[in-house]
Amino acid sequence: MANPDRENPMRPILGTLAGVKELADDIKLFQVELNGERFDYAPGQFAFLSAFGVGEAPFGLASIPSRTTALEFAVNRVGTVTDALHKLEPGAIVGVRGPMGNSFPLDDLCGKDILVLGGGIGGAPLRPVIHTILDHRAAYGHLSILWAARSPSLLVFTDEYGAWRAAPDTELHVTVDRGDEAWQGNVGLITDLLARLAPAPDNTVAIICGPPIMIKFVVLGLQKLGFQDEQMIMTLEAKMKCGIGKCGRCNMGEQFVCLHGPVFSYAAVSRFLESFV
Amino acid sequence: MTQEIETGIRIRVKKLLDLGEVSCVIGHEHGPRGHTRPAFVYDSADAERLVWDRTCHHNLVAYVRDKIATLARGAEPGSTPRVAVVARPCDVRSLNVLIHEGQVTRESVFVVGVACPGMLDAGDPEAQDGQALHCRYCTERVPVFYDALVGDPPKVKVPDEPWPGVAEVEAMPPAERLAFWTQEFDRCIRCYACRQACPACYCFECLAEQVDPPWVSIAHRVPQKAFFHIMRAYHLAGRCSGCQACEAACPVHLPLSLLNRKIAAEVEALFGYVAGANPDTPPPLATFRKDEELPL
């Protein structure tokens, strides 16, 4: 939920692009330091980034406040705004509006085993979930991360694999739809990997993010393994313009993805009259 | 006479659907308030719903391409669904344009051609003889092609001027002309009803709505609206059949067809070409010939 003290929720606050990292093919990680103002945010929330002169677009927050003062966003270059953002160099001024949306119910997940399934850039909003669990390791049960992408060059946060694997009671499995000459790891869809690992649903919650079609098939795969609707949580993407439930665009039935989401349990999603796919 | 057309349509449509020659017929019906509107008939029992009178100003060819595509989605692979469309002479020329441009195949459409007596003015049914302006100067009575013809071709009245309204605007000095169009476009609400009602406007993404690159601002101001209307008229050069579905669709009654008529007059003068008039003549603005001599 955007800061209710803000007088004009359509007005961004200014930030400086402190760092830009190549994350994957056409995907960059932007680190934005806010000039003065701070806001508190939780995993799952998103913010609008303005490339002044072109426009703004919503991006999931890929960082957590306890680890860095910068806001981190993974940006895939697919349109005019993202293209303009990709052309920016450190030091550039950007606009930020946020935080918006709801967050993953991580408090409710204490004591449970967590299954994280990330596809492509969908891994970005899941990274803060992983960080939170690792930083409060004892509060959560077993952590299983299934990380996938269409090809090795599209995998994100590969430099963090070591830290994830090294954490206690944590496993990481990576797969790509198709490999390349250098690729030594798994080749296959995330749904095949899931079927092979066949995690038990007992006391487990699955957190999913990726392209809509991937979410759809992962849900089917989890249901086959006995996961109930409330045990599957996803974060959805939608075209947005305001992020605060005014412009009317992002509705899934009477729920606005920007206000009532973007985090939804499958129990809620299955009640949507329209398909998010 | 319109009664004869209406009866003819119903009989023909019933036969087409009974024989399974088409899966859908696009015609007109009376809406709940008595106004005519497009109708889609899938069952021969429904053919009685179809009507025809001089308020049927919709160019139904605007629905043909997408209707075929939708039916194809639900059909067996390899089969091409066929639709029938009730079409006046201007509508059939629009269909010709779509066929020339590869949007629709001749075989996929059964044309129920109407020998058209002309439309009534949509806003003023009692005006003069009631004849809509563009129909007063139309010399076509029978469509340039059809699979079945309904109605008895009425007499052609030779019009006093081929392009009504154009001379008046051309006679305006530039400042007056600018004031005229500014006043008109000011009323426009950028609803795109004109574009959507037009069979020749079928771009997946209209330049007026493109984000990348943003050819025109999203603003609803006169410069943007003028840009949209003038560019649309240019994109219709040699393609607009003069059916005036755009003007009939406009909720604020903009005189849009003036722009199209002006350009159609230029195209006819330069190329001796009327959009869709001849099934075999390729459109000059979409055709390149090395030996071309342009009268410029």
Place this chain on the structure above:
Amino acid sequence: MRATSHESLLAWLDTLIERSTLVAPQRVEREWLYRPVSSAAAIAFDFQRTTVSPKGYFFPETEVLLDIERRGREVVMGEPDLAGDQLLFAIRPCDARALLVLDALLVDRPPADSYYARRRERTTLVGLACPQMWDGCFCTSLGSGPADASAVDLMLYHDGDGYLVETVTDKGAALVAGVDWPEVDRPAPEPEITAEVVSVRPPDEWLAAFDEVVWQRLADRCLSCHACTYVCPTCRCFDVRDDLTAAGPGYVHVQRLRAWDSCMSPAYRRIAGGHNPRPDTAQRLRNRFFCKFCYSPRDFCAVACVGCGRCIAACPAGVDIVEVLRGV
């Protein structure tokens, strides 16, 4: 109630023009539209319903949200100043009630849309009750009526050649304080209720109608233009985009604009990358009706339709909302 003659009303309105922008119905070519007037003599009193609703005076077709200047690494942002008060004269009961719907969405649910809220605060509504219902009107099916004064500050009723004046709010009272119009005993005339009441199903019952074939059949004729949404007094979907107004070496001046957009547009939900959850006309058409009669009441307020009937008049393809309501 107080009574006034037509002449006295015009004279009073002319005094108000000095301190507020007076917006009133005007004849513009073949339309009636709400426009600012420079004198009360320009007001059209014989209108039925304007082609486009007056929502544009609260939620403009085009609005500058921000003025942004970037010089090198420095960015300066400004918001446009909304100067002056507005008097919206001869607003119909339906259009005034539509503002309550917009209030619920844009202001009551935080965070408030400051642009809409400011215009709303600065506007006084003087209603003109409808003497009858016209073709397409169905306000009586939605809990209102042609003489419903619940959403205006002052209400006028036709009374012979003059008007009866009802003070509804303090804002309205302040407007007519000291004006020399006599108190009268007679009540406001009853309007002619000619339209049949259409039974509108409760929001929850709409859920069961989601998969019905009626949407496919309706969508056949729908052209996916924006006419219905733009003339509608409760529709408020908008687009936001930066407009480059000036650029030079290391310098950029931009206006961040918002403008009316329509859920009926095929690209409405298409994201960069191509994915579109509503590619079919039937899906978008269904969503529009559900938004008005199911989602909005379930989510934040009463039904998001006031029965003004403009969409019926504006639709180039003969889609009729009353027909839909009867068929669902």
